[in-house]
Amino acid sequence: MSLHMTVDVARNAGESLTSQIQRFIKREIADGVLHPGTRLPSSRRLADDLDVSRSVVVEAYEQLVAEGYLEAATGSGTRVVGRPGHRRAAGPALLDEGPGGRRATAPVQWDLRTGGDNVPDFPRREWLLCYQRVLGPGGARARAWNGYPPPAGEAVLRAELAGYLGRVRGVRTRAERVLVVSGFAQALALLCTALARTEGVRELALEDPGHPGQRRFVEEAGVRAVPVPVDEEGLDVDALAASGVRAVLVTPGHQFPTGAVLSARRRDALARWARERDGWVIEDDYGSGLWYDRGTAPPALQRLLPERVLYAGTVSKTLSPALRLGWLAAPERLFGPLLRARERQDLGSDAFSQLALAELLGSGLFDRHLRRLRERARERRAALDEAVRRHLPGARVLGPATGLHAYVRLSRYVSEERLVAEALRSSVLVRGGSAYRFGTGRPEAPAVVVGHAHLPRDGVAEAVRVLGAAARVARRVPRG
Ligand SMILES: Cc1ncc(COP(=O)(O)O)c(C=O)c1O
Numbered sequence: 001m002s003l004h005m006t007v008d009v010a011r012n013a014g015e016s017l018t019s020q021i022q023r024f025i026k027r028e029i030a031d032g033v034l035h036p037g038t039r040l041p042s043s044r045r046l047a048d049d050l051d052v053s054r055s056v057v058v059e060a061y062e063q064l065v066a067e068g069y070l071e072a073a074t075g076s077g078t079r080v081v082g083r084p085g086h087r088r089a090a091g092p093a094l095l096d097e098g099p100g101g102r103r104a105t106a107p108v109q110w111d112l113r114t115g116g117d118n119v120p121d122f123p124r125r126e127w128l129l130c131y132q133r134v135l136g137p138g139g140a141r142a143r144a145w146n147g148y149p150p151p152a153g154e155a156v157l158r159a160e161l162a163g164y165l166g167r168v169r170g171v172r173t174r175a176e177r178v179l180v181v182s183g184f185a186q187a188l189a190l191l192c193t194a195l196a197r198t199e200g201v202r203e204l205a206l207e208d209p210g211h212p213g214q215r216r217f218v219e220e221a222g223v224r225a226v227p228v229p230v231d232e233e234g235l236d237v238d239a240l241a242a243s244g245v246r247a248v249l250v251t252p253g254h255q256f257p258t259g260a261v262l263s264a265r266r267r268d269a270l271a272r273w274a275r276e277r278d279g280w281v282i283e284d285d286y287g288s289g290l291w292y293d294r295g296t297a298p299p300a301l302q303r304l305l306p307e308r309v310l311y312a313g314t315v316s317k318t319l320s321p322a323l324r325l326g327w328l329a330a331p332e333r334l335f336g337p338l339l340r341a342r343e344r345q346d347l348g349s350d351a352f353s354q355l356a357l358a359e360l361l362g363s364g365l366f367d368r369h370l371r372r373l374r375e376r377a378r379e380r381r382a383a384l385d386e387a388v389r390r391h392l393p394g395a396r397v398l399g400p401a402t403g404l405h406a407y408v409r410l411s412r413y414v415s416e417e418r419l420v421a422e423a424l425r426s427s428v429l430v431r432g433g434s435a436y437r438f439g440t441g442r443p444e445a446p447a448v449v450v451g452h453a454h455l456p457r458d459g460v461a462e463a464v465r466v467l468g469a470a471a472r473v474a475r476r477v478p479r480g
Pocket of ligand 1: 116256
């Protein structure tokens with residue numbers, strides 16, 4: 001099959017070949033050059049054309065399938081689905097080529113992807129109230145509207161955050177060591193810059209599986225990403241030590257995406273590694289405050305080793321990613337370099353939102369919102385556990401009940417790729433576990449990553465019922 005596919009892959013671009021191919025295809029779809037239903041060249045053909053290894057193209061296609069841009073139909077290759085963004089804006093989208101070749105329409109009814117706008121409703125009333133309190137007549141915190149915000153963040157917010165993080169997550173810090181940032185994304189960029197400039201760090205260990213966006217981000221910042229495996233106890237600290245790197249990014253409170261919580265044994269081992277290696281640990285506590293399992297949440301890792309852990313948090317899961325607000329609690333040695341990196345990058349985060357967040361925290365409205373959010377997520381997770389037991393024999397939901405998503409390990413007799421494609425045919429959009437792997441680790445059981453907290457309770461049950469039906473279609477015949 002011939003097709004105009006002038007992907008201009010650059011080998012020394014600081015961006016992986018897979019990512020370049022994905023970006024190219026997404027852009028062609030967005031520009032309307034690649035139309036819904038268009039069949040793409042086989043991975044072998046495209047790999048030959050571009051003179052890259054076939055696995056590079058396979059990975060690019062798989063990721064685009066998981067994201068809903070492409071669909072892989074057995075026997076008929078890989079086709080363009082459409083534009084996920086457009087589907088949402090325009091309502092139901094064309095998704096499926098029916099069995100008889102007739103085009104059938106199938107709206108994405110249940111979008112199980114994590115992140116993006118798949119977070120529960122923003123507490124509008126509370127936010128407006130706080131905004132009004134700080135900006136309205138007589139607002140006590142009204143210094144913000146003439147002048148740029150302080151680069152480290154509004155003093156009142158830094159003080160509220162230091163208090164909140166100590167109380168809820170056991171973080172050992174004070175206002176002067178808290179830097180307000182535009183979400184974890186900016187925290188990571190600042191950390192890459194500051195660690196490289198002041199500590200000579202050129203490599204960062206990342207959990208595998210982990211967040212593909214973060215990996216790209218790190219690589220784009222000129223830092224080499226080194227995958228380190230994860231198991232049910234969280235990061236494999238022996239493998240980290242063997243990798244020889246000096247800095248690592250971890251999600252100890254709720255490993256992304258597997259949901260593992262870093263065990264006490266591994267926490268101690270990681271703290272020992274950091275001391276002995278003169279190493280740095282970036283703690284991405286993205287789901288802080290969202291523990292709803294029995295017992296209490298393990299405190300932040302930072303508590304064990306405040307002089308070596310760069311603690312980062314965000315409102316992207318608890319309020320909204322649209323706010324672009326997050327924080328870093330950094331030891332003295334790195335605080336100055338981080339602040340200087342920030343000063344070079346932009347002129348601070350929106351002061352009005354910072355003041356409103358300070359008010360939300362200080363008034364207790366944030367605590368109240370979190371209680372409701374945890375209750376909602378607890379119910380969804382219970383519905384997920386129950387539906388997985390009913391509809392997905394041989395599958396298991398990993399990790400304690402915390403956060404807005406869960407990792408469902410599937411029976412090894414299920415083809416993950418086919419399940420994801422089948423589910424999409426039945427209006428359920430979900431990502432497979434392989435979308436989060438570096439591809440260099442141990443072979444992993446098939447899995448799906450299920451964002452559940454944004455769905456209605458019966459939506460969780462219904463979506464998993466569809467996954468169960470898709471799993472039956474996607475069964476692999478056991479060998480031997
Ligand atoms: C693992 C992880 N860390 C952090 C974040 C938040 O990033 P940001 O604060 O830049 O929105 C997310 C959001 O999806 C995430 O999945």
